[in-house]
Amino acid sequence: GVAAARVRALAEAERAHYATQNPASQALAQRAAVHLMFGVPLHWMNDWATPFPLHVAAARGARLTDVDGQERIDFCLGDTGAMFGHSPPAVTAALQAQAARGLTTMLPGEDASAVAELLAERFGLPRWQFAMTASDANRFVLRWLRAATGRPVLLVFNGCYHGTVDDVFVDLVDGRPRQRASLLGQVHDLTATTRVVEFNDLDALAAALAPGDVACVLAEPVMTNIGMVLPEPGFWPRAIELIHRHGAKLVMDETHTISSGPGGYAREHGLQPDAVVLGKPLGGGMPCAAYGFSAELAAAAEAAKRAAPAGHSGIGTTLSANLLAMAAMRAALRELMTPPVYAGLHARCARLADGLRAVIARHALPWCVSQVGARCEFQFCAMPPRNGSEAAAAMDEALEQAIHLALLNRGVMITPFHNMMLVCPDTSDADIDRLLAAFDEVLGLLAG
């Protein structure tokens, strides 16, 4: 719905504007270029639409102040890590109290069982373990599942992302699995043990499960990393029935869909996976992740460990479940991941999603908006995509980047990857209006 020349012109003007408005960020970027590879502490930090990284002075609630003293309303929220706002007071207080009493000991404290109890109650799964990141949690879960089932194969949905877990970097290209070309330094053929089908395709799922060698299906309940792909009505109940009929397990990665409610999308929709993975906002912004197993799966995993020779299991890292992380999770679970907090998030996000739809309609663009609790996304297609291939076909990086940078120059930030927005408990109606006004202005420039 938008001419490429207009996208180029907007991007060019916005890049020039950004460069003049952010001299302190530019100076820090120049300094960082000397000793930081790619000029940033993590190379993805260059994936923003900005010509050089925006450097942060402080972040609090829904706002971020950059080193040039400009305040931005943050709808990226650390790509979900800060879904409960930056430095939520409950977590900050818990961290301050714990920091004076030890940071890491490789031994549990009182918070350990309290956190596991809260998780069991919220997610309906009785047995838990911890990791530092959702990537690690997924890696460990995969290992447990293969050990517990004695089956080698992982099944994923096309276009998925579950963190830097090599096994999932397999796409469906012309109906055939192909290792993602962007994956660096992997010397093994992952297609030998990873099978991939389209989301919402029950026949393909059944066919992929039929050989009886699938340990688990690892899936987000709603795909959120290739734009948003919602499950069709009835998809998950039927998929779960198929997965179990073929002796496989279902692992739901709720790292992003925790935006749905205090027990994730599965709990909100009455689905019962065998395992759940959580990360990002679980510690209110601290590096924390957790995974929960059903009693049956946990028993099989524990039996596999007991039956294995003594030595390294390949599961765990030294700092996982450290005292500080456990204190952060306890505070976040108790104070932030609660029904009243979520009710506010969902109402605000619905307001945002409706507002985006109205702006898009005003400019007569063939774009759609999907919402999953506290997160929503606009996509460059008239109807919500039904699978990863359709979602990928609707992506347009040049257009995304032009919009993102134009919004940022107008004081609002959205996630650099595709068009995702999150609200947090501190996001106000006025903040949402500000985003909608900026979006309206930018679409006006693009659509003419």
Ligand code: PMP
């Ligand atoms: N699972 C999902 C669904 C994700 O979206 C992500 C990150 N975007 C991860 C896992 C990995 O999280 P992290 O990068 O914090 O390890």
